[in-house]
Amino acid sequence: MTQMSLTGTQSDLFTDSGNPHTDLDTLPPGNGDELWQHVEVGQKDGAPAETDSDSGDSLFITQKPVAEAVRSGRRSRRSSFSPGSPSDTDAERSDDSASPEKSETDKKKTPKKLKRPKYSFSFLRQSKITGRMCVGELKAKQNTELQNAAMGGFFKCARDMWQNYPTKEDLESALPTVDMPGESIHPISDAPGGDELPYEVQRAQEINRVFGPKGSPDAYDVIFDLHNTTSNMGCTLILESSKDHFNLQMMNYIKKAIAPASCLVLLNEHPLLKYSTSRSVAKHPVGLEVGPQPQGVLRSNIFEAMRVILKHALDFIELFNEGMEFPSCTVEVFRVSERIDYPRDANGNIIAMVHPNLQDCDWEPLNPGDPMFQTFDGKTIHYQGSGTVYPTFINEAAYYEKQQAFVTTRRETLVASAIRKA
Template sequence: MAASHRLKPLSRVAVSGGTHGNEMSGIHLVKHWLRDPTELRRSSFTVTPFLGNPRAIEKCVRHVGQDLNRSFTTRLLSSAEAEDEPYEVSRAREINQTYGPKGSAQAFDFMFDLHNTTANMGTCLIVDSEESLLPMHMCHYIQTHHTWSRCPIYLYKLPGEETYAIDSVAKAGLALELGPQPQGVVRASLFAEMRALMACALDFIELFNSGMVFPAFEIEAYKITGRMDYPCYPDEDISAMVHPKLQDKDFLPLSPGDPIFQTFSGEETLYEGNTTIYPAFINEAAYYEKKVAFAMTEKCIFSIPSLQRE
């Protein structure tokens, strides 16, 4: 039997709500916890809730200058302060100083990042890659113990890409992505589910810290392979919309020849890839500014080794 992987117990955990200022479940959950942190308390570690992007939250917009959740690259975090830089760049440095620095020994042990999507993703667990051992074990624990919904795992990092999300300033992290929920709206059912997911994840950390051995397992996850852009006119206006047959089909198979777009005059565009893919973030409202219609993923099975604390 292979030796168990050992990691140090976790002592400091952070939770960001409002990394995007119009995704309301996390914003209201963190505001609730800032008023009353009782349900975050566990005996073996501390949990610090914070609001990721206060200026965007105030205006109820995704961001005020640029996407905060793409602002944690080494280049941006190490760049000199500039007068005309977007607010999110200086905010990223501030978060990095408080909860990181990214890649350092003094960084927080774990960070949760709470999101909503307008896409039909259900309750989705987002990890940078399958090599992140602790988050993958946490996902497996959530899938086993949180029985409200299916909880697919989405691996967001492309090969050779640097981690750029807010939770990358901590030693490990997990984003919760719940939808569909319109921007600027809080839905009680998704709020309740996010709260239950967080309780489940914190219970996992408590068990890990107590010395429980988590055995090896195989797990299914959706790994990003690229992004599908909207067709555009020469002036860069989009020239088509997501096809009705693709709409709301997140994490379902899309095969070569299946329709993906419909032009505004009613013509179909078919998927021309060579293999079946599993789209995610289909017709996500926030991705129109990026001209992204959906993320392309492949469904993979990963073998995750056993884990216990040192």
């Protein structure tokens, strides 16, 4: 980058006038423009530098001591000086000749404040809860996070391009791309490893290496993922595919083995609400939630319920390995339908709680018009869906950060085919 300097002295600036102490306020109109023509960038050709001037790399005009000029008005101050634009002298002369009323008006002007763009997405309007909760625009906090992420992605791309540029033939080939013909985008668990990756990504890769690879014949057959929950869900088995007949048969076996105790099946294969889990590496992943149990608390009844369910699951696997045939059966499941967030204000703060009539009522029907939330000032927000749903994970403590008050489900019956070990 070329660095420019302004080193002309005051005597250079006033050569034509012959008087280095010219009073700027007494200049005839138009002389300011003529005066500006004598300002040069860099040292004048053939002129020696002043001994008392600043460094040649400076961006200042060095002046010799001059007598204070008499001004008719107050001079405005400027913090920078750039060639090619009106000089400070011109601006000061113009300010002095302006009326006091105009000066007062200029003082009141404030710089225009830039506002963040507001993002909106059409799919956010598909919720059927309440009108004010279903605006397409993101909340203020979400809007800020999205913009920050977009800017961060831009700078990361620019950094990668700059690092790759010295080894590429041109700028275009330095652009980081992953969708070139013949190439494929690796899932996070198969991406190249390294210490620079986040800890969670490194752990995901390790889990996939030890228990997978996911989707391969070498992957583990079954993984049980055991959880306790603060919600009043009782014993709940989590199924990730309605076509997993092995798991459907296992869950049917468990339900019959613990009867008359209840063990419900939650089916989560919603394309937008399904999340990645460590158990999904296996061919037949099984999730188990037992509650209610506060976080950081041990309860013997919760522990025993989980132990009994896991025992029956292992019994089923042992019988299957011994060659026992399991005939076709039907299994009642609750399919995840929608994730419901707490009501929030424009800044993303929660403004209501789960209604007392809904609290601890997991798996019980929620009908249109039933109380759903209660605001801090006692107002009730009613469910406005199109039909009856069955909520679960109600007021789960771990899901506050995920902006989830509960999920709605719909009851249905699946048919499991007969299975037998080959």
